[in-house]
Amino acid sequence: MKKALITGANKSIGFEIARQLLQKGYHVYLGSRKLENGAEAVEKLKAEGLAAVKAVQIDVSNTASVKAARAEIGKKTEVLDVLINNAGINGGMPQTALTADADIMNEVYNTNVFGVVRVTQAFIDLLRKSDQPRIVNVSSSQGSLTLHSDPTSKYYNHKGATYHPSKSALNMYTINLAYELRDTNFKVNAVDPGFTATDFNNHRGTGTVEEAGARIVKYATVDASGPTGKFFSEEINPETGVIPW
Template sequence: MKSALVTGANKGIGFEVVKELVRNGFFVYLGSRKLENGMAAVNQLKTEGITNVEAILLDVTDEESVKAARASLGEKVKVLDVLVNNAGISGGFPQSALNATIDQFKTVYDTNVFGVVRVTQAFIDLLQQSNQPRIVNVSTAMASLSLAADPASGSYDHKLAVYQSSKSALNMYTINLAYELRNTAFKVNAVCPGYTQTDFTGHQGTSTPAEAGKRIAKYALIGPDGPTGKYVSEEYFPEPASCPW
């Protein structure tokens, strides 16, 4: 049975990604920075008949926590087929380019950028043992430089200096990671789940968590002819190649 790790998966989009992967034949390790929250999520899934799942303590901002999670997972599996870097934070509001503090930037980047780097580097050896390894970094259309700079764009007047820049940095990391792995079986993509109704958005949005989970899982499940090194935002752009970064 193939295995997957989803970070920040005890609720919201990550929780739905777990469901989709289990339904597609995976055993999924549900990463949560508080183990009790992860275990509660697993218990909820089991009431829905989703049993191939296990909670794992994983705080992406804590180097020791990431190392411990890698050691723990390594005792359970020798191969990791999918990594979904879903854990992310908004950083609160407002987020002015002139007034946001350095601490705000550091806090958000520590989860949204450095956390992805920590987890990816820690688990890359297990992923390299897979025949079809997949890495999905959860991004956002708000990270698109093209859209953010276009007065005609619907997102032009919605600026979050800290959050948007962190996800733009994540997109660039994704490009570099995909490039380094270009001559391997890896597929590495940044995927926007859409404007999703979760705690993150105050339960506002145009997509349900279930719809968002399917968008993310789709790129964890792509075959050998699927894209790599792309930014995908299916709610806004139908083709990965046409999505503006």
């Protein structure tokens, strides 16, 4: 049975990703900043007959918490097949370039960028033991410099000086990570789940969590012929999914 760790998986898109991976026969480590919330999520999944799941406390913004999660999961398995860096925060609105609070920006980067770095580095040894290791960094088309400098793009007028740059930085980390692992069996990609109706955006999104979860799971389960080092948004490009960095 393949094993997956999903950060920020106690609700919304992360929870749906867990559900869909469980349905595909994976064992899921459901990461949650608060263990009680993770435990509640696990009980919901078990009520659906999806039992191969365990809640793990992990606050990606805290190095000690990440190390503790690595130690706990390491007691359960020597191999991790999938890492989905899903945990993220938006920093609130509005986010104008002239008024964005630098301290809040730091908090957002600490979760959306540095959190991914912490988790990836902490679990890379377990991933290396997998025959087909997969890393998906949950990004956003809002982090595309190309799209956000194009007045004809769909979300050109939806600017954000805090959240958007954090995803741009995450994208560059993804490029570097994929490059370093290019001669291995790893597949490393950044994936935009789309503008999804969740509490992250006060349910203003137009997509469903089921659609968003399926987009992430698709790239978390690609076979040996699958892509690596790419940025995907099936909302923006329904044909191939590939969008510019």
